[in-house]
Amino acid sequence: MATSQESLEGGSIVWIDCKSIAKSIEEDVRKRVDLLSFTPKLVSVVGTDDPSTASYLRSQKKKAEKLGIDFEIIKTSPGDFLSTLEKLAEDKNVNGVFVARPLPEGLDEKRVFSAVPVEKDVEGVNPENLGFLLYGEETFPPCTAEAVVKVLESVTEISGKKVTIVGRSVTVGKPLAIMLLKKGRDATVTVCHSRTQNLGEITRASDIVVVAVGKAHFLKRDMVKEGAIVIDVGINYVDGKWCGDVDSAVEEIAQVTPVPGGVGQITTALLFEHVVRAAERQKA
Numbered sequence: 039m040a041t042s043q044e045s046l047e048g049g050s051i052v053w054i055d056c057k058s059i060a061k062s063i064e065e066d067v068r069k070r071v072d073l074l075s076f077t078p079k080l081v082s083v084v085g086t087d088d089p090s091t092a093s094y095l096r097s098q099k100k101k102a103e104k105l106g107i108d109f110e111i112i113k114t115s116p117g118d119f120l121s122t123l124e125k126l127a128e129d130k131n132v133n134g135v136f137v138a139r140p141l142p143e144g145l146d147e148k149r150v151f152s153a154v155p156v157e158k159d160v161e162g163v164n165p166e167n168l169g170f171l172l173y174g175e176e177t178f179p180p181c182t183a184e185a186v187v188k189v190l191e192s193v194t195e196i197s198g199k200k201v202t203i204v205g206r207s208v209t210v211g212k213p214l215a216i217m218l219l220k221k222g223r224d225a226t227v228t229v230c231h232s233r234t235q236n237l238g239e240i241t242r243a244s245d246i247v248v249v250a251v252g253k254a255h256f257l258k259r260d261m262v263k264e265g266a267i268v269i270d271v272g273i274n275y276v277d278g279k280w281c282g283d284v285d286s287a288v289e290e291i292a293q294v295t296p297v298p299g300g301v302g303q304i305t306t307a308l309l310f311e312h313v314v315r316a317a318e319r320q321k322a
């Protein structure tokens with residue numbers, strides 16, 4: 039069971055150990071890179087000067103170097119965005135394409151993501167890859183949704199569990215619901231959003247709560263049942279510190295994934311695992 043204990047003023051909190059999950063994915067990536075007869079390559083396409091995107095791309099670069107994967111950032115104007123993606127589709131030296139968000143204003147997300155070549159869609163944003171999920175086919179599932187599944191599989195038997203997902207985005211909440219419903223995983227899934235009524239009642243009745251809202255301290259202790267598993271997807275920057283969507287008091291009664299150092303690092307590890315997967319498939 040991937041958990042680690044930390045004493046806290048006489049009591050103890052059980053953190054879900056996401057670091058070791060990320061580490062084992064990265065070890066697997068390194069081994070598979072060594073087995074390839076070429077160096078796989080990821081290209082990240084960016085269209086804005088957003089500082090948090092720039093910082094994320096710097097950490098992608100560092101991780102790529104560590105894993106032996108070539109990495110390039112292409113900065114492009116809104117007008118050239120789609121043609122850049124078309125060129126990357128043709129480029130045989132590129133195995134994975136990542137589109138940085140936020141997109142430049144005026145660009146339609148669905149149109150841009152549809153232009154990410156399906157076989158290089160390492161983030162799982164192309165509607166075709168998302169559609170495969172409905173058939174239980176997870177060739178390139180969205181990395182964060184897959185990260186949540188990996189965490190849950192490492193700490194519990196998902197089958198038959200009541201799971202509530204708070205948040206219905208295309209990248210996290212919706213694909214995760216489909217992945218947890220998949221035959222073989224067999225969770226009973228409820229998806230909540232800003233119009234959900236009596237949210238606390240729903241989350242309190244759940245064995246597992248996944249929060250992907252983007253509001254610090256959103257999930258409070260009285261919204262969670264004792265012994266539940268809580269997956270914190272949120273990333274918020276408050277008072278000079280990173281934190282998730284889960285209030286710290288929840289840790290007193292539930293197993294929680296930490297932020298930072300939780301789902302986010304598994305998401306990044308999986309992005310690179312998808313690059314290797316794409317390279318293996320393109321080679322075959």
Ligand SMILES: NC(=O)c1ccc[n+]([C@@H]2O[C@H](COP(=O)([O-])OP(=O)(O)OC[C@H]3O[C@@H](n4cnc5c(N)ncnc54)[C@H](OP(=O)(O)O)[C@@H]3O)[C@@H](O)[C@H]2O)c1
Nearest residue numbers: 182205206207210231232250251252271272273301302305
């Ligand atoms: N760790 C990672 O790797 C990773 C990856 C992706 C995102 N994130 C983080 O996860 C968070 C969510 O990201 P996202 O892209 O999924 O967000 P998003 O597209 O902004 O969606 C947020 C969701 O939260 C719901 N929501 C907002 N207020 C609510 C309320 N009061 N009660 C119930 N639901 C509420 C929204 O409902 P409506 O649909 O009704 O508006 C929406 O479905 C962000 O902090 C983001 O930075 C982390």
